[in-house]
Amino acid sequence: MDLIPLPSQGTTETGDGGAVFTLRARTALVAGPGTDAAARWLRGTLGAATGLPFPAGGPSDAAAVRLVVDGTLPGGPEAYRLTVDPSAGVEIAGAGPAGVFWGAQTLRQLLGPDAFRRAPLAERAWTLPACRVTDAPRFGWRGFMLDVARHFMPKDVVLRYLDLMAAHKLNVLHLHLTDDQGWRVEIRRHPRLTEVGAWRERTKVGLRESPLWEERPHGGYYTQDDIREIVAYAAARHITVVPEVDIPGHSQAAIAAYPELGNTDVLDTSALPVLTSWGVNPNVLAPTEAVLRFYEEVFTELLELFPGTFFHVGGDECPKEQWAGSPTAKDRIVELGLRDEEELQSRLIRHFDRWLAERGRRLIGWDEILExxxxxxAAVSSWRGYGGGITAARAGHDVVMCPEGHVYLNWRQSDAPDEPVPIAHVRTLEDVYRFEPVPPELTAGEAAHIIGTQANVWTEVIDSPRVLDYMVFPRLAAFAEVAWSALGAPADRDWPGFEARMRTHYARLDALGVEYRPPGGPRPWQRRPGVLGRPKDGPPPIV
Known part of the structure; x- marks a missing residue:
């Protein structure tokens, strides 16, 4: 069936020429209670691709497509069972509404690559093989992080990626909304965050080693109504959007907008612009009560926009040099009875952990919040290898595994000289397919704290949706299978089988208009001659 991600169980009837069920103009769609979202998606998306109306039907309709919620299905609320019977039609049963929706995604794959287009190509028969698929995800958090702070991605790109995530049964979009190089979400109480912080004068092309600059302003942001639209669009696809506002580091765009947020007793923060280059930046937030109140006001507005449980506060790459030289920070350490600047950052994170918990939410941050x-x-996004996640899980904290050496999709895809702007170590499609989110040294109880896994893409050198497609795909398809399917130990995984299924999946991506990296290397227009990267030799370190 060439399904991606690989289902738990799938059987087909072969017979003489293969038994099939044919969708026709009169084929009814019978939507049971709790399946309205899946029915709307099926009519809107599959209806557009096939030209079929999927008229509403009832229990007496024969040879229909039936959507039902069956809470007795094992495997949690996202589990589903899809049955295609040549005489009775199609039934998609989900343990919950999300399960029905994921079953509809499998139905789309069974119809063939043309089911991924936005309009029918010509009159044709739409057939489904007689089959039975029983499926459930391995992890409840199957995430994709999109950095829109370094290079802004317009709203339609985010909506398109939600559709791509849904097609791969991914269910968490982590939006990295703020950084030194830009603030990307409207905050009505503090309008300068977007009036000033959403724009930089120019942009480094490549990393710091590059002498090249794009000499024009770059920027953009999402209005609060844009965010409401994105969140609603995601929810209709059973995807949760997790916002990230990075504190106390990676905050120069906010300081450029409101200089009083910075360490004013160390430097003239009024002279700081939105950062135009990349890398770890010493200009961090001041550890004051006024800064806490400012971000409480920011978070209050964002909690109204993002209804999910988790709120990401970053917490990574916060140099402490300014705090070490700041009389205000030193007084704060004494006032709070802390030992050093590391505990000062921990105190800030603990403050927002309590603040979010009082409002029914949970804090999650990069693994530096362990320091x-x-x-x-708090929960931990373990990015600097496995170490932070192992420490957190053993201490009873929930973990999302996203180690950079395995699932950073901005890392280069080969060591060929035509790879555009090569960053870090090579991470091929097969490397991603062999990623294992749960470290073998954890006990069963500790491993239960690995609530999921996530692929991250940082956009310092990803300056357009076309480049984004190239870096993300096809590797996100491999990651989606790792996150959904029970594949066994990395060395035992059926890479040739996955590679064979990808031949069909490339046709689906073509139909979707995804400008992925071909297996043979970049197309001429996907190369970036003359722009330096930062390649590293050998395998990535396992930390």
């Missing part, structure tokens, strides 16, 4: 002591209810 100085981890807040009681």
């Amino acid at each position: 100085g002591g981890l807040a009681e209810g």
